[in-house]
Amino acid sequence: MAQRSRGDDPEAEIRTMQMRDVKVCLLGDSGVGKSSIVMRFVSNTYKPSLESTIGASFMNKSLVVDGMGYRFQIWDTAGQEKYRALAPMYYRGAAAAVIVYDTTREVTYRAVKSWVNELRSYGPPKIVIAIAGNKCDLEDLREVNRKDAEDYARSISAIFCETSAVTAINVEDLFMAVARQLPLEDFSDGDRRNGSTVNLRSSPEQRKKQCCSGGKNSPSSSSTSRPQSSRQS
Numbered sequence: 727m728a729q730r731s732r733g734d735d736p737e738a739e740i741r742t743m744q745m746r747d748v749k750v751c752l753l754g755d756s757g758v759g760k761s762s763i764v765m766r767f768v769s770n771t772y773k774p775s776l777e778s779t780i781g782a783s784f785m786n787k788s789l790v791v792d793g794m795g796y797r798f799q800i801w802d803t804a805g806q807e808k809y810r811a812l813a814p815m816y817y818r819g820a821a822a823a824v825i826v827y828d829t830t831r832e833v834t835y836r837a838v839k840s841w842v843n844e845l846r847s848y849g850p851p852k853i854v855i856a857i858a859g860n861k862c863d864l865e866d867l868r869e870v871n872r873k874d875a876e877d878y879a880r881s882i883s884a885i886f887c888e889t890s891a892v893t894a895i896n897v898e899d900l901f902m903a904v905a906r907q908l909p910l911e912d913f914s915d916g917d918r919r920n921g922s923t924v925n926l927r928s929s930p931e932q933r934k935k936q937c938c939s940g941g942k943n944s945p946s947s948s949s950t951s952r953p954q955s956s957r958q959s
């Protein structure tokens with residue numbers, strides 16, 4: 727009879743693993759698809775008629791990347807202008823921020839730069855920034871040139887991906903890229919389980935190349951999710 731290893735069961739692997747908690751917040755204009763990306767990542771579903779988020783919503787999801795366990799605590803903020811002043815509550819203490827724009831609306835891309843400036847001025851000093859150009863399934867409606875966005879992201883050392891919550895392209899890869907970019911010094915010895923220090927020793931440059939835009943970052947990953955309370959005001 728074939729032997730079943732723990733590696734065959736991602737849920738079991740995650741249950742027995744020490745996890746690193748990672749607070750992540752999603753920022754960006756209303757309607758760019760932040761909640762849809764989170765829903766795709768957490769439950770692998772897509773709802774075409776999601777309600778606009780009120781205040782923020784929280785979910786968590788565990789993921790194993792390169793043998794390390796990460797428990798993402800995801801704050802999905804509301805993009806409507808009236809909630810703009812709440813954003814610092816959600817990026818305070820965050821290890822990473824995912825700034826989302828809509829590839830079919832240039833105006834939402836302009837907002838990315840103001841989020842970057844705000845995070846650089848008032849966000850946690852070591853915050854990892856990822857820029858996601860969402861709705862890349864709507865190629866015919868594209869308004870934002872991919873290379874321009876990618877060059878901008880590179881110029882500020884941010885992760886860059888084009889994503890689609892509809893097709894799921896690059897959604898998990900985005901969070902995997904975030905995990906790989908987290909500062910190594912934040913890992914305690916206890917976090918270095920499974921003897922998997924191999925990828926942690928790679929240089930920041932090497933780790934950056936594994937970003938979803940390169941399409942080569944598909945080392946093993948497994949995941950489990952636990953959606954929690956939703957809307958908060």
Ligand SMILES: Nc1nc2c(ncn2[C@@H]2O[C@H](COP(=O)(O)OP(=O)(O)OP(=O)(O)O)[C@@H](O)[C@H]2O)c(=O)[nH]1
Pocket residue numbers: 754755756757758759760761762763773774775776777778779780803804805806860861862863864889890891892893
């Ligand atoms: N074609 C396409 N539509 C998308 C995608 N992601 C989201 N949408 C649609 O865009 C609309 C807005 O999506 P949401 O996820 O609610 O956007 P949001 O950024 O959370 O908006 P706020 O909560 O108001 O800040 C919804 O109708 C989604 O179905 C995508 O990748 N492709």
Ligand SMILES: [Mg+2]
Pocket residue numbers: 760761762777778779802803804805
């Ligand atoms: Mg939303």
